[in-house]
């Protein structure tokens with residue numbers, strides 16, 4: 001490769017064709033690619049009409065006359081809560097929507113009928129507080145069914161919601177609430193986390209001292225914690241809904257009306273309020289959920305183990321699954337409480353068939369050891385998924401061998417808050433998978449790896465990932481900042497959406513995501529993806545997790561500094577350190593051999609589980625640490641800094 005892209009170092013040759021029995025019954029079929037390649041707007045319009053019940057069917061598909069402010073199905077009218085609930089009640093609505101598992105061990109089974117009744121009641125409660133179509137509602141709750149109920153109630157009356165992850169601080173609430181001038185804040189008294197109560201209402205109280213737009217705060221009583229209620233402002237959830245009717249007319253929304261705002265923190269600057277609208281978003285959510293997860297609504301028990309505070313939860317716990325009449329599992333707590341087998345015990349108990357989680361979780365499972373999944377019968381599983389970061393081939397193999405049944409298909413799904421739904425992923429009944437590759441853009445999605453000039457990189461090369469055609473669930477803008485929307489996503493490669501990720505293709509045309517462009521290192525003029533070096537390290541049997549960064553180096557510009565977490569059984573030693581450096585050289589070449597390796601019991605991560613390489617760069621370069629407010633485990637940073645020689 002020239003000096004215009006990113007090196008392609010890691011070679012992975014294992015392939016897994018879909019098992020014949022799976023392929024013969026698969027929901028997603030190969031002809032969808034042909035159909036979408038011929039006319040992508042017609043393809044998406046067909047999905048929109050078949051998967052969604054419209055109050056008024058759209059005649060328009062894509063409108064690209066005001067690019068990059070694209071619209072989809074602009075003249076259509078619909079209500080999302082109607083699609084998620086009302087139309088599933090014709091048979092009485094007895095089907096289970098959620099098997100909910102509380103962290104302390106309490107459980108709830110919620111049918112479509114019950115969910116609908118609660119949503120209608122709460123929607124009437126919102127109306128009684130004066131919330132109108134178009135008013136913004138911020139939601140800061142734990143993983144309780146009421147979070148889903150609140151979102152659907154907002155959608156029912158046409159009030160855009162903005163969910164703020166329950167792990168964020170009061171300060172984060174202030175920024176997000178003020179940016180959108182939310183009129184209402186919905187919260188819980190507290191949330192369970194590893195047996196203790198996170199004081200959500202207290203955080204809201206602190207935040208509401210600086211959020212002038214908020215008129216009311218609704219509080220759901222989850223933990224029984226003592227909270228202070230401010231007269232006239234704060235209302236208990238149970239009081240609000242007590243007298244409300246279970247019927248609330250769904251608002252007829254335009255396809256392009258705002259459904260939600262979700263803030264992504266990006267790297268440093270002010271969080272971006274990513275805007276998603278109604279018709280296109282739901283089309284994308286329902287279509288990708290059905291095709292990628294091979295959803296059989298009559299027999300599957302589906303579990304997306306993300307938090308609803310992230311887009312993964314919006315699209316694949318709430319909107320996609322409910323639109324598709326799915327029975328889901330929803331879990332309140334952490335995977336290691338009360339013990340490290342919690343997820344496996346839930347899978348066994350409910351007979352989960354489809355399981356979707358993140359590479360960071362999978363690497364934690366590897367670190368904890370196979371004895372935990374081995375304690376449980378996981379034979380109900382038939383499909384596994386991953387999202388959030390590049391998955392190291394070794395973690396992919398571990399997931400397939402230790403969690404799935406033999407040859408279980410794995411869907412490695414690449415997408416972003418901005419894309420609204422899955423973009424690059426196998427169709428599990430069609431695509432031959434490769435550990436570490438998200439494989440191909442889904443039908444109706446078009447991606448291209450380009451060099452710095454924007455020219456296509458030939459197959460086999462690395463560069464920058466772009467999406468070349470609009471898609472229905474794309475973000476519509478950044479709330480209140482159209483300029484930033486254009487400059488962040490559309491200016492670098494005119495006519496294409498710039499995702500901010502590096503990627504390479506292989507000779508078959510499959511895509512391999514190399515991580516955020518900001519994380520790419522420059523070693524003696526070679527652009528090397530952190531992810532490839534990390535994957536080489538993780539392929540060593542003693543390594544559970546690794547992060548590498550480019551540390552400033554007089555000789556080579558940058559030198560590779562690696563931070564390594566060992567598996568439960570391995571011990572640190574100087575010999576192992578040398579062995580790991582040689583292992584990387586052997587796997588992907590001498591150029592990628594780490595100059596330094598530091599052992600650490602944990603790596604700094606964002607609250608969504610992404611490794612924060614930026615902080616490791618600060619440590620390696622002996623700089624003051626940058627913003628640490630979105631860090632989940634602040635204590636590890638100090639420990640690593642100390643280890644790296646007081647730097």
Ligand code: WT7
Nearest residue numbers: 312387388389390412413414415416417513516
């Ligand atoms: C970034 C988006 C999409 C929901 C969760 C994250 C990384 C996501 C993959 C994957 C490699 C991935 C990318 C992307 N990413 N999925 N399968 N393989 N990288 O949403 O917080 O908006 O993050 O996550 O870097 O740009 P998000």
